[in-house]
Amino acid sequence: MDMILLVSTLIKIAFILVLILTFNVVLLWVERRLAAMIQDRIGPVRAGIPIFGYNLALKGLVQPVADAIKSLWKEDFVPPNADKFLHAMAPLVAVIPVIVAFAVIPFGSSLYLNHAFEVLPPEPTGRVIPLQVATMNFGILFVFAMGGTGVVGSAIAGYSSNNKFSLVGGLRAAGQMVSYEVALGLSLVGCFMLYNTLLIEDMVRWQIENVWGIFLQPIAFILFLTGSTAEMKRVPFDVPEAEAEIVGGFVLEYSGMKFAIFKMGEYFELVLASAVIVVLFLGGHHLPGLTDRGIDFLGFAQPLWHGAVVAIHLGVFLVKLVLVLWLQFMIRWTIPRFRYDQIMKLSWRYMLPLALLNIFVTGVVIMAL
Amino acid sequence: MSIAAISFFFVCGAVAIASALITVTQNNPIRAAFSLLAHIIALAGLFIGLQGHFLAVIQLIIYAGVVVVLFIFTIMYIGPVPKPESAGRPSFAKLFSIAGMVVVTGAVTYAALGYSPALKGLNTCPEAVAECGQFGGVEAFSAALFRGGVVPFELISILLTVAVVGAIMVARGRLIYREKPRRKKQELSIENNR
Numbered sequence: 001m002d003m004i005l006l007v008s009t010l011i012k013i014a015f016i017l018v019l020i021l022t023f024n025v026v027l028l029w030v031e032r033r034l035a036a037m038i039q040d041r042i043g044p045v046r047a048g049i050p051i052f053g054y055n056l057a058l059k060g061l062v063q064p065v066a067d068a069i070k071s072l073w074k075e076d077f078v079p080p081n082a083d084k085f086l087h088a089m090a091p092l093v094a095v096i097p098v099i100v101a102f103a104v105i106p107f108g109s110s111l112y113l114n115h116a117f118e119v120l121p122p123e124p125t126g127r128v129i130p131l132q133v134a135t136m137n138f139g140i141l142f143v144f145a146m147g148g149t150g151v152v153g154s155a156i157a158g159y160s161s162n163n164k165f166s167l168v169g170g171l172r173a174a175g176q177m178v179s180y181e182v183a184l185g186l187s188l189v190g191c192f193m194l195y196n197t198l199l200i201e202d203m204v205r206w207q208i209e210n211v212w213g214i215f216l217q218p219i220a221f222i223l224f225l226t227g228s229t230a231e232m233k234r235v236p237f238d239v240p241e242a243e244a245e246i247v248g249g250f251v252l253e254y255s256g257m258k259f260a261i262f263k264m265g266e267y268f269e270l271v272l273a274s275a276v277i278v279v280l281f282l283g284g285h286h287l288p289g290l291t292d293r294g295i296d297f298l299g300f301a302q303p304l305w306h307g308a309v310v311a312i313h314l315g316v317f318l319v320k321l322v323l324v325l326w327l328q329f330m331i332r333w334t335i336p337r338f339r340y341d342q343i344m345k346l347s348w349r350y351m352l353p354l355a356l357l358n359i360f361v362t363g364v365v366i367m368a369l
Numbered sequence: 370m371s372i373a374a375i376s377f378f379f380v381c382g383a384v385a386i387a388s389a390l391i392t393v394t395q396n397n398p399i400r401a402a403f404s405l406l407a408h409i410i411a412l413a414g415l416f417i418g419l420q421g422h423f424l425a426v427i428q429l430i431i432y433a434g435v436v437v438v439l440f441i442f443t444i445m446y447i448g449p450v451p452k453p454e455s456a457g458r459p460s461f462a463k464l465f466s467i468a469g470m471v472v473v474t475g476a477v478t479y480a481a482l483g484y485s486p487a488l489k490g491l492n493t494c495p496e497a498v499a500e501c502g503q504f505g506g507v508e509a510f511s512a513a514l515f516r517g518g519v520v521p522f523e524l525i526s527i528l529l530t531v532a533v534v535g536a537i538m539v540a541r542g543r544l545i546y547r548e549k550p551r552r553k554k555q556e557l558s559i560e561n562n563r
């Protein structure tokens with residue numbers, strides 16, 4: 001294994017980790033403040049760092065840091081008669097697959113090391129670094145594989161807590177997530193057929209050359225958004241946690257850092273689902289009017305360095321990611337919780353037939369054209 | 370094979386064997402299911418080592434994501450963990466299964482060491498052959514499924530549908546055919562007023 005490959009891969013992994021941990025802190029803040037504003041409250045704004053008699057609160061941005069410190073110092077309580085090993089393993093099983101799944105998400109265009117400080121020639125040479133940790137030939141399926149493994153975490157958490165509310169929450173989580181995995185997987189098959197590939201980087205390339213996926217597969221977009229929200233167990237699909245009926249469900253008996261890890265996993269899943277939506281439906285890092293060689297928009301042409309173009313692409317991806325996350329938050333704080341039977345009915349009676357219909361119509365259109 | 374590939378194989382193989390042993394020896398069913406999950410993930414790693422990328426992902430989606438979850442789901446429904454049997458004299462069945470395990474392990478080891486003529490034909494994938502790397506990929510798999518075996522595949526899916534419908538019928542009994550007893554209007558109105 002040569003040195004540049006190793007170093008660049010390590011840098012990319014570090015970038016992903018720093019990115020999702022930063023997003024975690026900021027999303028916690030945004031979620032609280034946004035919820036407060038939607039509900040006509042102020043939200044947490046007081047926790048701050050005292051400097052020279054002045055409270056540095058940054059509009060509440062210090063609150064997540066205070067939460068992290070509190071979680072670290074809190075007692076790690078394990079209920080009596082609980083299965084201690086499984087109780088400790090469950091948060092890890094829930095969170096590690098989500099982090100691993102980020103490996104296949106391309107977060108920018110390819111970087112040609114030789115041409116970083118010049119305009120990209122028509123036939124670039126030299127080493128190329130794709131801004132994606134792993135290019136594997138099963139592509140998007142890897143995200144599903146990892147997402148599916150994460151289900152076990154919440155089920156085991158519910159079982160090992162030795163608490164009836166937790167058990168009910170774990171059962172609900174397992175049933176709901178297995179049901180929605182089917183519809184979630186089938187909702188994207190139309191996209192696979194359209195892009196004619198499973199590799200995410202090729203899907204992004206197809207969208208750059210043709211048109212963004214959301215315009216050709218709107219039903220798949222809505223199904224995926226709904227299904228991923230259910231898979232993340234967020235409102236309106238949060239019956240596994242439903243604090244009003246089963247007081248937190250499978251996270252009930254968790255405290256301190258283990259609880260924080262569950263909550264972190266939820267935000268990681270949120271970022272992952274939003275990133276998948278960006279690369280599958282919103283053209284990934286594509287910005288209309290910006291080519292690999294520079295700006296080319298309505299007759300206005302301005303060549304740019306290749307390195308600058310790659311940096312702009314990265315920024316465009318992050319802006320799209322933030323916009324999708326904003327949409328997810330607005331959904332989260334607008335729609336009230338569904339009942340469990342409504343959730344099951346939505347999955348099996350509406351989403352699954354719609355996904356199959358979408359596959360059928362896409363197939364017919366592709367064959368006809 | 371490079372050193373990285375060999376060490377990957379040995380790590381995955383060791384985890385697979387250890388977790389499989391834990392799965393069959395563990396008394397607590399949830400822990401057994403959990404180590405089955407570890408076994409499945411290690412097995413997926415072995416498939417990746419053999420260039421069976423698609424099989425590895427399907428293994429994770431179907432077995433880790435659905436089958437293990439349904440196992441855990443069922444175990445959680447059944448309820449409290451049964452008490453393990455008291456360790457008395459080993460029964461005939463136990464001795465027999467241990468003997469069988471030893472025989473099978475010996476036979477597989479013997480075959481794998483290359484003394485069996487039946488396994489002489491198995492080769493690892495040489496890196497020079499391009500088709501060989503495609504063997505377990507998505508394209509090769511779908512070509513085999515939808516060009517070679519599409520009729521058996523569809524027949525099996527019909528068979529599975531019939532089995533699912535039959536299972537539901539058996540579970541529900543004949544109750545669904547029985548007409549609901551008609552209630553008088555008076556009773557209904559009383560019920561509605563409650």
